[in-house]
Amino acid sequence: MPAGPSDDDVVLAARELYRFYRAGEEETLALRGVSLRVRRGETVAVVGPSGAGKSTLLACLAGLDEPSGGEVRVAGVRISHRPETERARLRARHVGVLLQSHNLLPHLTVRDNIRLAQHAVRGRPAVRAAALLEQMGLGRRSGALPRQLSGGELARAGLAVALANSPAVLLADEPTGELDGVTEELVLRMLRDRAADGCAVLIVTHSAEAVRGADRVITLDDGRAREGHEGHEGTAQAKESSHVLR
Ligand SMILES: Nc1ncnc2c1ncn2[C@@H]1O[C@H](COP(=O)(O)OP(=O)(O)O)[C@@H](O)[C@H]1O
Numbered sequence: 484m485p486a487g488p489s490d491d492d493v494v495l496a497a498r499e500l501y502r503f504y505r506a507g508e509e510e511t512l513a514l515r516g517v518s519l520r521v522r523r524g525e526t527v528a529v530v531g532p533s534g535a536g537k538s539t540l541l542a543c544l545a546g547l548d549e550p551s552g553g554e555v556r557v558a559g560v561r562i563s564h565r566p567e568t569e570r571a572r573l574r575a576r577h578v579g580v581l582l583q584s585h586n587l588l589p590h591l592t593v594r595d596n597i598r599l600a601q602h603a604v605r606g607r608p609a610v611r612a613a614a615l616l617e618q619m620g621l622g623r624r625s626g627a628l629p630r631q632l633s634g635g636e637l638a639r640a641g642l643a644v645a646l647a648n649s650p651a652v653l654l655a656d657e658p659t660g661e662l663d664g665v666t667e668e669l670v671l672r673m674l675r676d677r678a679a680d681g682c683a684v685l686i687v688t689h690s691a692e693a694v695r696g697a698d699r700v701i702t703l704d705d706g707r708a709r710e711g712h713e714g715h716e717g718t719a720q721a722k723e724s725s726h727v728l729r
């Protein structure tokens with residue numbers, strides 16, 4: 484692969500990802516050779532019908548799942564094809580993961596959920612839990628348990644956990660799927676802010692609003708990816724990089 488001047492900016496790279504599931508006689512090919520690259524500061528929306536392989540892709544990118552073939556690199560380090568403990572360590576250090584629900588452990592307060600995430604990375608946290616909660620407008624809810632939060636607060640708390648270690652890469656799987664319009668707008672704005680700070684953001688979504696805000700759109704269909712139209716706010720940098728998906 485020729486090294487362009489901006490290749491250093493690629494913080495998330497997947498090469499020829501395959502994922503087979505086997506259940507008895509039945510074999511599902513959830514990913515059939517997906518390659519993508521996301522640069523610092525870039526927001527990529529992944530769209531596609533149910534069953535297309537979006538969640539499988541995100542799990543492989545996050546190191547939560549192992550691809551059957553291909554490779555994932557995060558911040559220049561291979562995260563795929565490693566023991567689970569090593570993947571977890573790399574994920575904690577470099578990747579924030581935001582799921583529709585279950586981002587928080589139910590028996591811990593919001594503050595302790597963040598501290599637990601930070602505990603997975605050695606050294607002093609890049610950001611203080613209190614400061615992060617303040618940014619999310621949750622300063623006064625830091626001692627609350629997840630079940631005591633409203634839907635909007637829960638969404639922001641989940642995002643705070645995903646951002647606990649100031650990750651280079653933020654992966655979100657339909658994060659606004661169950662949110663009202665106001666909260667959706669809030670979460671999307673926070674994702675945009677992160678990208679503006681240099682984070683690479685990849686968001687699986689059905690939201691037209693999220694697609695509009697993206698620099699690039701990747702459509703997954705039956706385990707195959709193609710680069711779709713650009714989000715309306717596509718930047719010159721994103722246009723230049725839109726050829727990288729092969
Ligand atoms: N753990 C699993 N075991 C077997 N098949 C699975 C598993 N997870 C997903 N699949 C299958 O893989 C395909 C892609 O699923 P998924 O990645 O969840 O799609 P999407 O998120 O786009 O709806 C589907 O056919 C689904 O049934």
Ligand SMILES: [Mg+2]
Nearest residue numbers: 534537538539
């Ligand atoms: Mg899914």
